[in-house]
Amino acid sequence: MKTTYIFILFFFNITLSIAQEQISVYFDSNKFDLTLKENRKLQQWILENSNSKILAINGYTDEDGTTGFNDTLAKKRVENIFNLVKGNIKIREDYKSISFGENHKHSANKAENRKVVIYYILEKDLPNENKILGLPEEKIEEKPKPEIEYPEKVVLENPNGTQTVYKLDREFMKKIGNASVGEKLKIENLNFIINTFAVVPESRGKLYELLLVLQSNPQLKIEIQGHLCCMPVDRLDLSTQRAKAVYNFLVSNQIYPARLSYKGFGSSQPLFPLPEKNEEQRAANRRVEILIVSN
Structure with missing residues (x-):
């Protein structure tokens, strides 16, 4: 589906408040791509603010060059940053993408004027979002999530020309996609x-179930939790390594790392007390669970 970005070319003065944050990233002269250093800075900010919400993205240039050139350059800078953050952090639907060009210079140092400023709200302040922005409180009726039709199976091509078919548990996939925050x-x-x-090998289909759910639900963020049975002390940190194995599979299949985290609990959270009485209890205790962080 084609998407059109509308850049509003007028002065937009954001009223800052205690609950509103901002970050600036800087550009080389006449460039709209970030330097390696500034790109790392932005990526680190994305990781640390995966549950925050962007309100506005403002672009600026120095006074070198014509006004028309600078307006275009500022637009490209804003668009570049938008493309880097979209899909990784929530963005307010009526957010402002504004290109000031060489206007609104804040510093006599030209390098400090070649920037994009992102205004955002931290996760803890989101319940007061409208109040922070000075907007009337509205009761927004939540629309039901569209029903996603997951495939019945995944077919993988093997190097030797054969195929491996994994049957998928579509009911479990729907359950994850529709789960509430905090649900495990x-x-x-x-x-x-x-x-x-x-x-x-027989369990690899479970990894693809999780992968397909995350691909179909771009707002879904999870914590992968590993648990062990039998032994009171996880000397090899096996529970963490198993959770990390699931994490690595998802990241290697293009799920953005900021949507994922992992943690091992050893046998500190057993469903049945140690020592377990039978194999059924041991199997229940050694498990991987998914905690819904955002959906």
């Missing part, structure tokens, strides 16, 4: 080779 779901039948963090 166990990934059933996700098994590992004993004393390792390698997923057994």
Whole structure:
């Protein structure tokens, strides 16, 4: 679907408040791509603010060059930053993308005027978003999420020309996609080779279930939690390594890392007390769960 970006070319003065934050990234002269240093700065900010919300993106230039050239350059800078943050951080639907060009210079140092400023609200302040912006409080009726039709199976091509078919649990996938923040779901039948963090071949379909759900729900953020059975002390930190194995699979398949985290709990949160009485209890205790962080 084609998307059109409208850059509003007028002076927009954002009234700052205690609950409103901002970050500036800087550009080389006549450039609209970030330097490596500034790009790393922006990526780190994205990681640290994955649950924040962007209100506005303002672009500026120095006074070198014609006014028309600078207006165009400022637009490109804003558009570049927008493309880097979209899909990774929530953006207010009526947010402002504004290109000031060489207007509104803030410093006698030209380098400090070649910038884009992102205004945003921290996660803790989102419940007061309209109040912070001076907007009337509105009761917004939540629209039901559209029903997603997940595939019944995944077919993988093997190097030797054969195919591997994994049948998918579509009901479980729907449950993850529709889960509420704070809800925790166990990934059933996700098994590992004993004393390792390698997923057994029969369980790889469970990884694709999680991958497809994350691909179909771009606002979904999760924490992957690993648990062990049997032993009171996780000396090898195996629970963390198993959670990390799921994390690495998702990241290697283009799920943005800011949407994911992982943690190992050893056997500190057993469903059945240690020592377990039978294999059924041990199997229940050694598990990987998904905590819904944002949806």
